[in-house]
Every structure is written in structure tokens, then in C-alpha cells.
Amino acid sequence: MRIALDAMGGDYAPAVTVEGAIETIREYDNLEIILFGDASQLKKELKGKKYPADRIHIRHASQTIGMHESPVTALRKKKDSSIRRAVDAVKNNEADAVVSAGNSGVAMASALFILGTSKGVYRPAIAAIMPTLKGSFILIDAGANVDCNAENLLQFALMGSSYSRTIFGRPEPKVALLSIGEEDTKGNELTREAFKLIKNTNLNFIGNIEGKDIFMGEADVVVCDGFIGNVVLKTSEGLADVIMKMLKREITGLSTGRVGYLLMKPALKNFRKKTDYAEYGGAPLLGINGTCIISHGRSTARAIRNAVKVAMEFSENKVHEIISEDILSCYAQEKATVEG
Amino acid sequence: MRIALDAMGGDYAPAVTVEGAIETIREYDNLEIILFGDASQLKKELKGKKYPADRIHIRHASQTIGMHESPVTALRKKKDSSIRRAVDAVKNNEADAVVSAGNSGVAMASALFILGTSKGVYRPAIAAIMPTLKGSFILIDAGANVDCNAENLLQFALMGSSYSRTIFGRPEPKVALLSIGEEDTKGNELTREAFKLIKNTNLNFIGNIEGKDIFMGEADVVVCDGFIGNVVLKTSEGLADVIMKMLKREITGLSTGRVGYLLMKPALKNFRKKTDYAEYGGAPLLGINGTCIISHGRSTARAIRNAVKVAMEFSENKVHEIISEDILSCYAQEKATVEG
Numbered sequence: 001m002r003i004a005l006d007a008m009g010g011d012y013a014p015a016v017t018v019e020g021a022i023e024t025i026r027e028y029d030n031l032e033i034i035l036f037g038d039a040s041q042l043k044k045e046l047k048g049k050k051y052p053a054d055r056i057h058i059r060h061a062s063q064t065i066g067m068h069e070s071p072v073t074a075l076r077k078k079k080d081s082s083i084r085r086a087v088d089a090v091k092n093n094e095a096d097a098v099v100s101a102g103n104s105g106v107a108m109a110s111a112l113f114i115l116g117t118s119k120g121v122y123r124p125a126i127a128a129i130m131p132t133l134k135g136s137f138i139l140i141d142a143g144a145n146v147d148c149n150a151e152n153l154l155q156f157a158l159m160g161s162s163y164s165r166t167i168f169g170r171p172e173p174k175v176a177l178l179s180i181g182e183e184d185t186k187g188n189e190l191t192r193e194a195f196k197l198i199k200n201t202n203l204n205f206i207g208n209i210e211g212k213d214i215f216m217g218e219a220d221v222v223v224c225d226g227f228i229g230n231v232v233l234k235t236s237e238g239l240a241d242v243i244m245k246m247l248k249r250e251i252t253g254l255s256t257g258r259v260g261y262l263l264m265k266p267a268l269k270n271f272r273k274k275t276d277y278a279e280y281g282g283a284p285l286l287g288i289n290g291t292c293i294i295s296h297g298r299s300t301a302r303a304i305r306n307a308v309k310v311a312m313e314f315s316e317n318k319v320h321e322i323i324s325e326d327i328l329s330c331y332a333q334e335k336a337t338v339e340g
Numbered sequence: 341m342r343i344a345l346d347a348m349g350g351d352y353a354p355a356v357t358v359e360g361a362i363e364t365i366r367e368y369d370n371l372e373i374i375l376f377g378d379a380s381q382l383k384k385e386l387k388g389k390k391y392p393a394d395r396i397h398i399r400h401a402s403q404t405i406g407m408h409e410s411p412v413t414a415l416r417k418k419k420d421s422s423i424r425r426a427v428d429a430v431k432n433n434e435a436d437a438v439v440s441a442g443n444s445g446v447a448m449a450s451a452l453f454i455l456g457t458s459k460g461v462y463r464p465a466i467a468a469i470m471p472t473l474k475g476s477f478i479l480i481d482a483g484a485n486v487d488c489n490a491e492n493l494l495q496f497a498l499m500g501s502s503y504s505r506t507i508f509g510r511p512e513p514k515v516a517l518l519s520i521g522e523e524d525t526k527g528n529e530l531t532r533e534a535f536k537l538i539k540n541t542n543l544n545f546i547g548n549i550e551g552k553d554i555f556m557g558e559a560d561v562v563v564c565d566g567f568i569g570n571v572v573l574k575t576s577e578g579l580a581d582v583i584m585k586m587l588k589r590e591i592t593g594l595s596t597g598r599v600g601y602l603l604m605k606p607a608l609k610n611f612r613k614k615t616d617y618a619e620y621g622g623a624p625l626l627g628i629n630g631t632c633i634i635s636h637g638r639s640t641a642r643a644i645r646n647a648v649k650v651a652m653e654f655s656e657n658k659v660h661e662i663i664s665e666d667i668l669s670c671y672a673q674e675k676a677t678v679e680g
Contacts, residue, residue, distance in 0.1 A: 189487050238553060
């Protein structure tokens with residue numbers, strides 16, 4: 001298994017990407033990681049560290065893309081960027097999957113431009129994992145497509161279901177459509193149209209789900225357009241942060257608070273761990289003809305390590321091929337129904 | 341000041357609506373409340389309770405509308421419903437404002453149908469208050485309009501700003517547009533178009549805001565379409581609930597947990613109070629030609645009391661007239677700029 005890592009991507013790169021690579025390599029004997037980026041910087045980061053030198057490789061890329069650069073300009077003007085070279089490696093079969101914590105717009109655009117979509121897929125989507133009372137669910141699309149049509153949402157439902165089945169081993173993942181009421185007729189134009197399309201498939205569609213219920217764990221896959229998905233993801237992140245801050249402020253304001261806080265610290269730490277994005281590593285870009293994992297810009301070495309693990313799992317299970325099969329088979333069934 | 345209360349609206353009506361009415365009446369000498377609903381039920385609820393009988397009135401309405409009835413059918417078929425009669429009272433100048441915790445779609449439709457919009461307003465919007473680290477912000481639209489155009493969002497920005505200025509006394513409310521990136525160009529078609537329109541006004545527009553930052557308290561008014569607003573509102577409600585449950589589970593799982601939990605209980609209670617929708621009472625339906633406050637279906641007596649207070653404040657300050665003035669003046673300025 002060979003993973004191409006955009007070693008220059010992310011707020012703390014290349015220090016944490018190199019550290020994450022070393023940590024993961026030590027865990028898996030069958031793993032090789034190719035670091036793409038400024039060779040001299042990467043060599044410096046690796047220097048003095050203990051790791052199997054025959055399984056971490058450096059490929060020089062002369063350009064780095066900033067977190068706020070536009071994908072179009074970056075793709076056109078920076079042909080030797082670390083992310084682009086890393087995606088190229090997947091295209092050329094030098095690597096089985098690519099991981100980047102850099103500019104996510106550029107990572108997506110590079111994957112789409114260089115690898116293309118899986119057969120049958122119109123648009124790739126980001127699938128993020130979110131914690132619930134009972135486990136977790138897949139939120140799709142979490143930000144790849146800001147304007148969608150109903151057909152896109154149908155495909156997100158299919159891709160999310162393939163993901164849940166293949167990686168989480170759920171035989172019939174429960175798929176729900178994010179809306180503002182449970183009844184079939186609730187929602188906006190887009191979701192009402194998508195509701196009809198998804199209902200017509202063989203998916204285990206449980207209907208609309210409201211924002212207040214997504215964290216209860218009733219759905220395995222929650223479908224929405226990328227604008228709303230991104231808002232939900234970031235609102236949740238922000239709210240969880242603020243709740244912890246408010247609680248801490250309330251607690252330390254009490255006379256008995258300091259003792260209570262100390263007694264509760266392990267619980268707070270456990271909670272933090274369960275809701276920490278770094279635990280989930282990276283979010284796969286589903287629908288791409290290959291494995292591409294997008295990690296948070298604020299990724300730590302642990303997040304990078306987990307993202308590489310996700311990449312390994314997706315590549316081993318050939319999720320991108322299963323997605324293509326599932327989508328084509330859905331359309332074939334639809335055609336058969338119409339013709340029959 | 342006379343408030344028309346839809347006494348049959350809400351999951352726990354009419355018990356909590358009557359109780360809420362009595363609690364509020366005791367607080368304000370200048371207040372009268374007209375309860376609309378089944379007269380015999382309302383008399384039964386009032387029986388044996390101490391309250392100034394000359395300031396709580398009953399008006400019989402023979403029909404009640406369920407939480408899941410469609411607004412169109414309810415409006416057409418139930419002409420003697422409690423909500424409709426309550427809105428009628430505002431139209432006929434029998435009451436200064438109307439409060440309902442019933443079916444919000446029907447309440448909105450009745451207000452729009454009977455009272456109409458304020459001059460210059462295309463569509464009314466729900467303005468919800470959400471807590472932040474520093475205080476609170478107004479989320480508009482929180483669910484009245486599932487499909488919006490850029491002009492609607494511009495009007496929401498103007499109405500939210502009038503609200504913040506008039507009721508919260510902020511001289512130049514900071515208005516932000518909910519999007520998925522801070523840069524001007526980030527967002528979907530709708531927000532990019534709305535961004536340009538809002539930027540062209542005299543509003544104190546601070547640009548795009550991401551979901552993760554809304555709870556930091558940087559914006560006084562956060563603008564979005566009603567579908568996204570409702571998803572954000574409900575997701576936040578659901579997440580806050582789940583976080584508290586997860587924390588409690590973690591805490592009680594500790595050996596030192598029970599003691600820690602007891603020591604921290606006042607802090608948790610304080611926190612709950614700060615984030616409890618009941619504290620904010622109801623959400624005004626802005627843009628209606630009159631004062632209409634929509635309260636949570638799960639409203640308690642305290643929530644009803646706070647909703648009546650919000651109604652009094654809005655009516656006293658004639659917010660619906662100020663909104664109309666602000667919107668007309670914005671269009672006048674725009675016209676002057678174009679002509680000049």
C-alpha cells in the first residue's frame with residue numbers, strides 16, 4: 001500500500017505531516033508513504049528521526065498552494081505544486097491514494113481534474129463523519145458542491161450508502177434527507193424533488209430528518225447540498241467549542257467549581273475525544289475515480305495519521321469502484337422499471 | 341396594552357397558555373390579555389386561580405388547528421380557529437399584538453393573509469435569538485421562507501438590523517451573511533448575489549460569516565434563507581441537548597463523577613438557562629403589518645410569559661413601522677444613487 005501525502009498542506013505543515021507519516025509507518029509494515037513538497041524542508045524535518053527509510057520517500061515539488069488561493073488560478077499557474085504532484089502519483093499508479101490537509105478547494109479541483117469522476121458519477125462530494133449519542137453518521141455533501149440539483153442529492157445518497165456499507169459494515173444503511181420537517185412534503189424545492197428520487201431507489205430511505213434529530217443516531221447517512229452541509233458541520237464545530245467554554249466559565253465561577261472541575265476533567269477529556277475531528281482523520285472525497293482524503297487545515301500529526309488510515313481503508317476496499325457499481329446499478333434498475 | 345393569545349396553540353395548551361397569561365398579568369398593571377379558544381376549557385383552566393378578572397378576557401373560538409395541519413387547508417376550512425380569531429383581533433384593533441405557540445406555518449399564513457406585510461416588505465421572516473459567548477445574535481430568516489432570492493435576503497438584513505437597533509439598543513448593528521467562507525466570493529449563487537446587494541446599503545455589513553463563528557458573538561444579525569436558518573436553529577438545539585447528555589454520561593461513568601456532578605450542578609443549570617429557548621420567549625415574525633410573535637410548540641408557561649413580554653416590547657416600540665421606514669428609505673437611497 002502506497003500513500004501519496006501532500007506534505008506541504010495544512011496550517012502546521014510540513015512539521016505535522018512528516019510527524020504523522022512517521023507515526024503511521026511505524027504502525028503498518030505494509031505501508032509506504034511518499035511525501036510531496038519542498039525536498040530540503042522535508043529532509044530537515046526527517047533528520048534525526050527514527051523511521052524505516054526504505055518506506056518513506058520524498059518527491060520534490062517546487063510550489064506550495066496557500067489556504068486561500070483560488071482553485072482555478074492555483075491549478076493553472078502552479079503545475080508543480082505538492083498537492084498536484086501527489087494526485088498525479090495516484091493517476092500514474094505510483095500511489096494507491098492521496099491525502100491532503102491543504103486548501104480543500106484546490107485538492108478537490110485537482111482530484112476532479114486529474115483523476116476524474118467514477119463512472120456514472122456527476123459530481124464528487126465530501127463525506128464527513130459526525131458523532132451521535134449512539135455512534136456516528138455520514139454527512140454528505142459536507143462542502144464540495146455549493147449549488148446542487150435533485151439528481152446530485154440522489155447520487156450523494158447512493159455514495160453515502162456505499163461508504164457506510166463498505167467501511168462501517170452496515171448491511172442496509174439508513175439514509176435520511178436533511179430537511180425542516182419530517183413529512184414528505186416539507187422542505188424546499190430541492191429537497192422535495194430529491195425526496196421523490198431517493199424514495200424510488202432500493203436504498204433504505206427513512207425520509208426527511210430535522211437538524212435537531214441528526215445527533216440522536218437514527219440515520220447512518222444524512223444527505224444535503226454542500227452549502228448546507230458545510231454550514232451544519234462548521235456550526236456544530238463552533239457550537240461544541242462555545243458550549244465547552246461557557247461551561248468552563250460557569251464552573252470556575254462557582255465556589256465549589258474548581259474542585260468539581262478537577263473531578264470532572266477526565267469526563268470532559270473523554271467527551272472532547274469523541275467529538276474531535278482529529279479522531280476521524282480525514283473526509284473522503286467520494287465519486288472520484290481513485291481514493292482522495294481531505295483533512296482539516298488545522299490537522300495535527302494524529303489527524304494526519306488517522307487520515308492516512310482512512311485512505312488505506314478506502315483503497316483496500318476499493319470504495320470508488322463500489323460507488324460506481326452502485327450508481328450504475330441504480331440507474332439500470334430505474335431504466336428496467338420504466339421499460340418494464 | 342392588549343395582547344391576543346392563541347390559547348389553544350402549543351403542545352401543552354391550554355394549561356400552559358392560561359398559566360402563562362396569569363403570570364404575566366400579575367407582573368404588568370397596564371396589560372390585558374385576550375384568550376382565544378374553547379371557552380369552556382379556558383374557563384375550567386382559569387377556575388380557582390387568583391388573577392385580576394377585569395384584565396383577562398375569553399373569546400370563544402370553536403376550532404383548533406393541529407401541529408401538522410397544512411396552512412392552506414387550515415386557513416380555508418377553519419375560519420373559526422383560535423389562531424385566526426387572535427390575528428383578526430389585531431386587524432380590528434381589539435389587540436395590539438398576537439402570540440401563538442401553535443402550528444407556526446398556520447400562524448405565519450394567518451398573519452400574512454389577514455394583516456399583510458408592512459409597506460415595502462416582500463416577505464415576512466422569523467427572527468430567532470441565539471446565545472453567544474458575549475451575548476446573543478438575531479438569526480433571520482429562521483424558517484418562514486424555504487426558497488429565497490437575493491432581494492429577500494437583503495430585506496432580512498434590513499429587518500434584522502431594525503430589530504437589533506430598536507429592541508437591543510445597538511446603534512449600528514453588525515450584520516453578517518451566513519456563508520461557507522469569509523471572502524466576498526465564497527458561498528453559493530444566492531449568497532454571492534445577496535452579498536453585493538447588502539454591501540450597497542448603509543447597513544453596518546461585516547461580510548460573510550462561517551457557521552463556526554456565529555456563536556463567538558461578532559455579529560448582531562446573521563442573515564440566511566429560511567431553510568438554512570431553520571436547519572441551523574434546530575441543529576444547534578439538538579447538538580446542545582446531545583452534548584449535555586454525553587457529558588452527563590461521561591461524568592456519571594467516573595468514580596469521582598457523582599461528587600463532581602453535584603458540585604457542578606449549579607453551573608450546568610446556569611448554562612441551561614442561558615441556552616434555553618424559553619428564556620427568549622418567542623420569535624417575532626418581522627415584516628408583518630402588525631406584531632406577531634411565534635412561540636415554540638413545546639412552550640412552557642414561562643416561555644408563554646416571555647413571548648407576551650416580547651410582544652409588548654415590539655408593539656410599544658412599533659417595530660413593524662420602523663421596519664417599513666427603514667426598507668423604504670433604503671430603496672429611496674438606492675434610487676437616488678442610481679439617478680445621481
